[in-house]
Amino acid sequence: MTFSYLLLILAVFCIAAFLIGKGRARTMASTSTLSSLPSHYGSMLALWTCLPPLLLMLIWGLVDDPVIDSLVTANLPAAVVEHGSTAVQLAISKVHNLANGADLQDDPTLAPAVLHLVELQARNQLISSGVIIALALAGFALTLGRLVPQRNARNEVEGIIKGLLFASSGIAVLTTIGILSSVLFEAWQFFGKVNVFDFLFGTVWSPQVALRADQSGSSGSFGAIPLFTGTLLISVIAMAIAVPIGLMAAIYLSEYATPRIRNYAKPALEILAGIPTVVYGFFAALTVAPILRDAGAGIGLDVSSESAMAAGLVMGVMIIPFVSSLSDDVINSVPQSLRDGSYGLGATRSETIRQVVLPAALPGIVGAVMLAVSRAIGETMIVAMAAGLAANLTANPLESVTTVTVQIVTLLVGDQEFDSPKTLAAFALGLVLFLVTLCLNFVALKVVQKYREQYD
Amino acid sequence: MSIIENHKTDGQPFSENPKLKARDVRVFYGEKQAIFDVSLDIGANEVIALIGPSGCGKSTFLRCLNRMNDTIDICRIEGEILLDDENIYAPKMDVVPLRARVGMVFQKPNPFPKSIYDNVAYGPRIHGLVHHRDELDEVVEKSLQRAGLWNEVKDRLHAPGTGLSGGQQQRLCIARTIAVDPEVILMDEPCSALDPIATAKIEELIDELRENYTIAIVTHSMQQAARVSQRTAYFHLGQLIEVNPTDLVFTTPEHTLTEAYITGRFG
Ligand SMILES: Nc1ncnc2c1ncn2[C@@H]1O[C@H](COP(=O)(O)OP(=O)(O)OP(=O)(O)O)[C@@H](O)[C@H]1O
Ligand SMILES: [Mg+2]
Secondary structure, eight states: OHHHHHHHHHHHHHHHHHHHHHEEEEHHHHHHHSSSSSSHHHHHHHHEEEEEHHHHHHHHHHHHHHHHHHHHHSSOOHHHHHTTTHHHHHHHHHHHHHHHHHHHHGOOHHHHHHHHHHHHHHHHHHHHHHHHHHHHHHHHHHHEEEEEETSSSHHHHHHHHHHHHHHHHHHHHHHHHHHHHHHHHHHHHHHHHHHHHHHHHHOOEEOOOOOTTTSSSSSEEEEHHHHHHHHHHHHHHHHHHHHHHHHHHHIIOOOOOHHHHHHHHHHHHHHHHHHHHHHHHHHHHIIIHHHHHHHHHHTTOOSSSOOHHHHHHHHHHHHHHHHHHHHHHHHHTHHHHHHHHHHHHHHHHHHHIIIIIHHHHHHHHHHHHHHHHHHHHOHHHHHHTTTSSSSOOOOTTSOOOOOOHHHHHHHHHHHHOTTTTHHHHHHHHHHHHHHHHHHHHHHHHHHHHHHHHHHH | OOOOOOOOEEOOOOSEEEEEEEEEEEEETTTTTEEEEEEEEEEETOOEEEETTTSHHHHHHHHTTTGGGGGGGGEEEEEEEEETEEEETTTOHHHHHHHEEEEEEEESSSOOSBHHHHHHHHHHHHOOOOOOOHHHHHHHHHHHHHHHHHHHHHTTTTTGGSOHHHHHHHHHHHHHHHTTOOOOOEESSSSTOHHHHHHHHHHHHHHTTTTOOEEEEEOSOOHHHHHHHHEEEEEEETOOOOOOOOHHHHSSSSHHHHHHHHHTTTT
16 A cells, blocks of 8 residues: 555656756756756656665565564563464464454454554554655755756766666576575585485485384485486487477478468467477376377287376477477578579479578577477476386386476475475485586587587 | 550560570569560570669569579469470479579579588589589589689688678579589679679679570679670560660660660669
């Protein structure tokens, strides 16, 4: 409520500052030459009036709740505090509920705390509004006081805008760094409990750990090799399906299909990309897997009902539109003049495609394939449903395997202690996944660059 | 200066020793007609220049001569074009050998994303003209020499063709065309992207190529037409207005439209 009022007030200030600044600049212009346009002075005044309060509002909004909570906690009845930190947290959230209008009769012991909270919140609003408006006025007054013709408002405004844009990109980068460091930190904790080499090169994956000291059971084994091979196996099968079919479909669509066919075929192909992966998952588990098993039985092969093959095949189908759509775009962007040159020498269509168009489109196609690989590695649902959860170390696509992503999910599903190796293992796996994708992208970039250098 | 309905071309559109004969050629892009009843001979071992204001159909006509217009879906052609008295639009005509016999050089140099060597070797390879590496080397060297590029690239035959300068790229494209040993070479504004020095080199080259090939060149430069061609054909809004020996066209044009164009009153 107050928040939106504050924003409204700031907006009004902003417009007013702009107009005042512009007007002041106009009057100055009659007596001396300005270094910028009047509207630049207006913008400058508006920015200095509104930006600092907005920034303060942001920071204030982030810190005020924790501060208030800690003040309330300090004044909680001793009876509550005695029961430890969980009880305190519970009480605090109860106080919040009560303050928001729940029935006070519920818990009379908390009544003073509720009153305290309400009072603090009211005071917080008053202070914050006051400080923010004061800051806006101060910024306005300070800038207006120094609004002289020599001041280069144009450069100043440009500078501020550049700063804003930089801050936005900074947020994206910082978020990434934040996520990465959290993963790194948790993974570090995991490697404190489990040896790095045991994790990276161990061949047995069975993450069940005894939850309590008195519980019987193994201490867990965190050898991730079966997960890596499972991921690799399924990805390879998927790519073996998706790359040739996707590429050929793209070539057909861009080089052979008439515009009419293209208008129907391209969206139809792209529908494949819109099907939720869960649907692919049960298609794989309930349709493809039984077919494979029956076919295997027919020729005397023992196919597990959950197999890497079923998951890989269906995942391949799912990825076809990624490859075809992106490749289609890059093939289309190969200039017509290259094709003309080839036709002009008497080359046939397929010669032209193989020897001129595809080499010219290769960087884009490599990019498309790399994207598809990341997609295959990251895919979870289909594998969970069709390939099973058994961490078998095998190269046989007819057996059931599991992948890194599926294990991350299973590790984190259900009630877990947050510092048990089982939970932390998820972060270690996440880290590995991140590093692998990073390497893939890096390699793809290098390949594309090398190719560009050669043929640009 | 309006166009006469069913205009008959002024001058000498026919030749005694024709290599290519176009008869009543009409070209349509969808509903729109771009070429109106053009009849023209291109003589063996002559260089003919096609000139005219932008959009008058020079490129369209040129592209008819080796059926490059087949690659444009909406393009339709009526009439006959005879190469050595054989109709190239006859149903049994195969465009692959046809385009090997009638090569084309384009306005913008368009080297393939391959090495210089492979660019030149491309044609001979796809047509199976050579059987040994030595022969291929020889063809590549000879073609590059004829295109006047050999000395500049002989130590970097395996560098990408796209790394050459614009003028070198255009000569590479000419070398690529020569390598399949065509009988006719069509050039669509081959120098419009080049500086005067590169242009001079290519004009010199055209003059030399005349000994062995028949050449049709589209150009916007009157001087270039005057320097390289023996006959000049003037197109206007899809009609062939006048064809005459080049020196005549530029000194005493027969048709008022031709005169208006070459004296720079429009175009
Ligand atoms: N692919 C196409 N589709 C539809 N119309 C076309 C196409 N190519 C050319 N045309 C039309 O045909 C007419 C002749 O075009 P053309 O390219 O042959 O002219 P030009 O004489 O080569 O011009 P310029 O000197 O500018 O190259 C123009 O009106 C043009 O708009
Ligand atoms: Mg043209």
